[in-house]
Amino acid sequence: MRPASHWPKAPAFALLLLNISYSSAFRLTSMNVPAVADPRGNLELDCRFDMGTEELYAVKWYKDEQEFFRYMPGQDPSIMYFPVIGVSVVRRRSGCDNNYCKIELDKLSRRFSGGAFRCELSSEAPSFKLASETRNVTVAAVPKEKPKIEGLNAHYVEGDVLSANCTSDFGDPPPTLRWFVDGQSTVPVSRPSYAERESDGLMAQSIFLNMVVTNVSKSTLEIGCEASVPGVPFAPQLTAAVVGLMSSQEAGDNEKFQLWYSPFNSGITSPASSYLSCLIFSTILINVLIWT
Known part of the structure; x- marks a missing residue:
């Protein structure tokens, strides 16, 4: 005869564990809020939750600890709105159910609409459980396009002056620009203009670069212009252009070659020039035939 077990029967024990698991499943599973909201558009906030065996009592949204939205499925009306500076709820595009809540805000203000947004859910009696998450939002009109570099030539000779202008896209706060020459940050020659x-009312910045080409040990030079937005979680935008470099000797040799080669490609139609070109070409051709 088997000794009596001190543990609950397997099915009952499994059911007990299952109930504990479901009860502890009450939680906020995700909260989606952008780090940066553009005032030229709307701001969408949402949170998802798992009630487990609990019954939803309310979902509340806060900005900087001020409640602006409440959903209570057990009341009529089930949705309530509260005035908060910088918060304008698009009511037809906002709503909640037993596991999801979405809010859309419009009329964003860079000064008043940013802050800490919190989604909070609570369960009915007798447990009265709470779960919440908070996300920070910065309202800023970040540049949509990369900065533009203008004024560069295709090639530069040692001693030439390299001048260029870089202009950012429009934004608020105004983007900040800086130059890079072969990956090294370079100070602009004058103060930025706006x-x-x-x-x-958005602002754009422009900076000017003026430098003498001195190092021609390489055949190319990379000129870059980077736009960033101070105080805003925004990935810097870099525009780069590559220009060719020549030493003074290389430039002189190239000029001599152009002077020698130009009669054959200049399109000159005067009789004397045509005769000279034909004579030079004939001499070269005869020498080639003799030596071959």
Whole structure:
């Protein structure tokens, strides 16, 4: 005869574990909030949650600890809105159910609409459980396009002056630009200038580069211009251009070659020039035939 077991029967024990698992499943599973919100568009916030065996009592949204939205499925009306500076809820595009809640905000202000957004859910009696997450949002009109470099030549000779201008796309706050020469940061020759777009008040920055080409040990030089937005989680945008380099001797040899080669390609139609070109070409051809 088997001794009596002190443990619950297997099915009952498994059921007990299952109930504990379901009860502890009450949690906020995800919260999606962008780090940067563009005031030229809307801001979408959402959170998903698992109630387990609990019953949802309320979902609340806060900005900087001020409640602006509440969903209570057990009440009528089930949704309530509260005035908070910088928060404008698009009501037709916002809503919640028992495991998901989405909020859309419009009329964003860079000064007032950014901050700490929190999604908080609570369960019904008797447990009254709470779960929440918070995300920070910065409102900024970041540049949509990379900076533009203008004024560069295709090639430079040792001693030439290299001049170029770089202009950022429009943004708020204004983007900050800096030059790079072969990957090394370079100070611009003058203070940045700014331009404001009348339609939306966004600002663009321009900086000027002026340098003497001295190091021609390489055949090329890379000129880069990078745009960043201080205080905003935004990946810098880099525009780069490669120009050719020649030493003074190489430039002189190239000029001599061009002077020698030009009669054959200049398109000169005067009789004397045509005769001279034919004579030179005939002499070269005769020498080639003799030596071959």
